Amino acid sequence: MSKQPASKTNLKPRVSGGVPWWILGIMAVLGAGIIFGLVKRSIPEDPAQLFEQALVATDKQDADSIRSIAEKLAAYPEFANEKKLLDGILQLGSSRPLKAIVLLKEASEEPELREKSLMLLGNAYAQSENLQKSVETFETVLKENKDSNDARFRLASIYKEMLALDLSLSHLETLITAEYKLPESCRMRGDILFDRRQFSEAANDYEAAIGADKNNPINSMIAERLVQSLLKISDMKRAEQYLALLDQSPAKGFFEAEQILQSGDLTKMGVAVESLRKNASFDPRSHVLYGRLKLKEGTAEKAAEGIAGLRASLEFLTRNAELFQVLADLAKLAGNEDLSMAAQQNVDQLQALDKEFLNQLTAVSKTQDGYEERLKLAQLSLDIGQLEFSTQVYQSLTNAYPDKAQEIAVLKEQLYTVLPPMVALPLPAEQKNATPSEAATETKEATTPPPATTPEAATNPEPASTPEAASKGSDQPAAEPTPSAESVPATDAK
Structure with missing residues (x-):
């Protein structure tokens, strides 16, 4: 009787209980992760760090993050004023300035939060159309910190709205010298000077505004006022440099018609003027050019x-x-x-x-x-x-x-x-x-x-x-948008 040879197959070693070693390895890693997460959750969050994160979220207009952090800060009584500041920001961003005013006034009592709170408080007063209180608040910021260009810029803007133009110009002069928000500051001063018929000075400011930020999406609007100013002082050569920014603006058509009129090509001028009178019939300049053309024809x-x-x-x-x-x-x-x-x-x-x-x-x-x-x-x-x-x-x-x-x-x-x-x-x-x-x-x-x-x-x-x-109106600076329900006001003051 023949004997079967013994099997030479090597059996894989097994760990106790029959579970492969690699499964135990995975379980160990997962277990460590769970334990780490539990330990991490058991460590209290740093409220100061949370508040800094909220300020970053404010700059990003991330209302959800601000709201979440404000809720967490409720667990830290010593951060009550920080929470009021965040709640005030949320109220202001939701177009509820009166509620924001109460919160921000209380937050401003905290020395470390004072300037930031006052800046937001001034904005809240402005949003509630209490311009005088807004001015008083920003003046307080400037009195306590004479280098606060944020407050100075807001004052310049509000004084312009109040038609206190001398005060606005005074602040704008300081801001422009400090090169603070040059596109906005130069444009604002240019608009004031334009209304005062100081066209040469206005043109200089409009040029500076464009030069300070050549990628500014509103440069076409600034260029239109610039070209108008230069036409007023008959500086055609300088105005021509900015035609490319005008796109299909009527200002470009008026400039080109003026150029043709000065060249003496009356036939070409007639075509240009008729186009303007058709497409810009409510603009007096088109009819003035028509009349000048008829005068040029001389009979x-x-x-x-x-x-x-x-x-x-x-x-x-x-x-x-x-x-x-x-x-x-x-x-x-x-x-x-x-x-x-x-x-x-x-x-x-x-x-x-x-x-x-x-x-x-x-x-x-x-x-x-x-x-x-x-x-x-x-x-x-x-x-x-x-x-x-x-x-x-x-x-x-x-x-x-x-x-x-x-x-x-x-x-x-x-x-x-x-x-x-x-x-x-x-x-x-x-x-x-x-x-x-x-x-x-x-x-x-x-x-x-x-x-x-x-x-x-x-x-x-x-x-x-x-x-x-x-x-x-083409001569007004762009109005500040009213915050939507989920918008968050920027906090420039640090």
């Missing part, structure tokens, strides 16, 4: 044609001195002395009002308060066709005097009514289809959309190309 027949061509625009552009000057010159060339005289009287009276406006602006700029003085400024700017600036003044008054909001709202209705010319124009009967008052009524009924898109706003000497743009 009585062409002058009469120009008068006829301006008739429609004169029904709603009733307070533009430059347009009336062109009309006076055309009427003189056409031999219509009565019309020339009436147009010139409009020019003279508008120029007198313009001087009064500038004097009133100078007086108001020296003060932080004064309802009647600012009301007079709004009316004067309306009288000379500067509807954008008039709108700005009315908005400033509404914010500063909320108890007079209803009265101001009634006065603002004037912005949507075409005023008659200072002196009635004796236009030839065949060229006239409505009296100034009738034209005002017809224009408003035919073309007045809601207040934000009113074509009459284009009587401003520097309006935009469309009724909508004209009413918004």
Whole structure:
């Protein structure tokens, strides 16, 4: 009987219990991780570190992280003020400034949190439209820390809104010297100087704003004001350098038309002007260029044609001195002395009002308060066709005097009514289809959309190309956005 040879297969060693060694290894690693996690959770979090993380989250506008950390800080009574600061930030970011004010005032009692809390408190007052308390708060920051450019910048902005322009300019001078937020600071000062008709100085600031940040997404807006300023001082060569920034802005079309007019190519000029009058019909500059073209053609027949061509625009552009000057010159060339005289009287009276406006602006700029003085400024700017600036003044008054909001709202209705010319124009009967008052009524009924898109706003000497743009205004800095429910205010003060 044959014997089976013994099997030579080597049995794999087994650990006790029959579990392979590599499974035990995995279990050991996992167990260590679990134990590590449990140990880590058992170690208290550092509240100071949590607060620093919350400040980083604030800079990132991460409301969820701020809220989570604020809840954790509730377990640390000694960090009660830090929690109030974070809660105040959340309230401010949710557009609840009155609740934020209470929290931030309490947080500001903590010396280490004082400057940051006061900066946010000033913003909360501004958001609640209490500009005077906002100013007082930022002035306190500046008094306690004269090097706080954050507070100085906010003061410059609020003083500009309050039309306390001398104070705004004083702070902006310091900020620009310190090269603090140059694009914003230079643009803000440029806007003030533009409104004061200091076009050369305004152009310098607009150039500096663009040069300080060539990738700024609003450089096209700044360039538009820059080109307007340079055209006012007839610096065509310098203005040409910024055309590329204008994209398809009407300012580019106006510059190119001015260039063609100066070159003497009247045929090409005619095409350019007709395009502007079609696409920027509410902008007085397009009609002024048309009139200048007819003057350049130099005959009585062409002058009469120009008068006829301006008739429609004169029904709603009733307070533009430059347009009336062109009309006076055309009427003189056409031999219509009565019309020339009436147009010139409009020019003279508008120029007198313009001087009064500038004097009133100078007086108001020296003060932080004064309802009647600012009301007079709004009316004067309306009288000379500067509807954008008039709108700005009315908005400033509404914010500063909320108890007079209803009265101001009634006065603002004037912005949507075409005023008659200072002196009635004796236009030839065949060229006239409505009296100034009738034209005002017809224009408003035919073309007045809601207040934000009113074509009459284009009587401003520097309006935009469309009724909508004209009413918004191209000379105002971008307003600070109202925080959404989940937005978080930045905390620049460290």
